[in-house]
Amino acid sequence: MFGNNGHAPWREILLHSFQSLFLITSPSFLYTMGSILRAPPKVTAAEAVLPGNGMLSAEDAPKGPSSKLFTPLKIGNGTLTLSHRVVLAPLTRNRGVPLNPNATLSAPNRTWYPDALVTEYYTQRTTPGGLLITEGLPPSLESNGMPGVPGLWCAEQVAGWKAVVAAVHAKGGYIYAQLWNAGRASIPQHTGMPTISAAATPYEGDEVYPYPPPGSSEQVRYASFPPTELSHAGIGKQIADYVNAAKLAVQECGFDGVELHGGNGYLPEQFLSSNINTRTDDYGGTPEKTLSFCAGSHGSAC
Numbered sequence: 375m376f377g378n379n380g381h382a383p384w385r386e387i388l389l390h391s392f393q394s395l396f397l398i399t400s401p402s403f404l405y406t407m408g409s410i411l412r413a414p415p416k417v418t419a420a421e422a423v424l425p426g427n428g429m430l431s432a433e434d435a436p437k438g439p440s441s442k443l444f445t446p447l448k449i450g451n452g453t454l455t456l457s458h459r460v461v462l463a464p465l466t467r468n469r470g471v472p473l474n475p476n477a478t479l480s481a482p483n484r485t486w487y488p489d490a491l492v493t494e495y496y497t498q499r500t501t502p503g504g505l506l507i508t509e510g511l512p513p514s515l516e517s518n519g520m521p522g523v524p525g526l527w528c529a530e531q532v533a534g535w536k537a538v539v540a541a542v543h544a545k546g547g548y549i550y551a552q553l554w555n556a557g558r559a560s561i562p563q564h565t566g567m568p569t570i571s572a573a574a575t576p577y578e579g580d581e582v583y584p585y586p587p588p589g590s591s592e593q594v595r596y597a598s599f600p601p602t603e604l605s606h607a608g609i610g611k612q613i614a615d616y617v618n619a620a621k622l623a624v625q626e627c628g629f630d631g632v633e634l635h636g637g638n639g640y641l642p643e644q645f646l647s648s649n650i651n652t653r654t655d656d657y658g659g660t661p662e663k664t665l666s667f668c669a670g671s672h673g674s675a676c
């Protein structure tokens with residue numbers, strides 16, 4: 375989906391974002407989808423490098439400047455041609471600026487936006503014709519899994535990301551926005567609202583949220599703050615938030631594409647995981663229903 379060059383219609387976000395999820399950044403999502411739909415083919419390491427299956431052994435593959443890494447690649451259903459295949463993976467940097475500089479411990483800041491430092495970070499990594507994928511951008515307050523992450527729902531965030539995109543484009547690079555909904559991988563002290571997930575399934579074990587809550591020096595266990603099961607209206611809101619952020623990304627900020635983060639145990643994967651998603655309604659219980667949230671969010675974002 376490339377809103378800025380006029381080549382691709384909105385419906386291509388579906389194909390594009392799935393392509394990105396599959397090929398670039400979320401192997402766990404790919405694995406989960408694959409294991410639901412069909413059993414993975416059994417290929418041994420030795421077979422994988424045999425002549426005739428289209429793959430070259432590491433020994434035979436061209437090296438250095440003649441490597442395929444440095445050849446063009448069409449993405450986004452052929453609407454964008456990268457000059458090479460070295461892609462910056464999405465990396466959370468926690469470098470956002472607090473929107474509320476007067477935050478107090480009792481009313482902490484919960485929204486961050488990107489400033490010149492973030493622009494510098496992405497510009498430094500830009501190459502002509504190369505693709506960057508942003509860190510995961512929460513599309514709402516409740517979806518945010520960490521402090522310091524610049525999201526994409528308010529005017530200050532749009533202005534900041536617009537500057538990032540302009541700087542990357544000025545160097546000849548391309549940049550996609552990754553949208554990230556942490557679901558139950560957050561805590562209410564951080565977002566200011568109940569934690570959400572596919573079901574009210576708490577974390578198992580003693581894993582702790584990486585940042586102490588505002589005003590505390592003690593880390594808290596995720597399990598101490600079980601999520602609330604999303605209602606159908608709540609699911610609709612999460613999807614609407616993705617759609618809103620995708621529109622802001624393409625139409626306002628000028629991003630070349632959008633990716634919905636589908637792996638690493640965050641909300642879409644929480645819907646795909648049978649140990650978390652215990653629903654028996656339209657969003658769980660069968661492989662098709664288990665996929666509904668992902669299909670719905672991608673389809674709607676188109």
Ligand SMILES: Cc1cc2nc3c(=O)[nH]c(=O)nc-3n(C[C@H](O)[C@H](O)[C@H](O)COP(=O)(O)O)c2cc1C
Nearest residue numbers: 399400463464465466467508509510552554635638
């Ligand atoms: C500090 C850090 C932050 C990351 N942030 C994100 C993120 O925001 N979104 C995402 O999809 N992956 C994120 N990842 C995962 C990376 O993009 C990458 O997939 C992971 O490091 C595995 O890459 P590798 O298989 O090349 O080692 C992060 C990884 C690290 C180490």
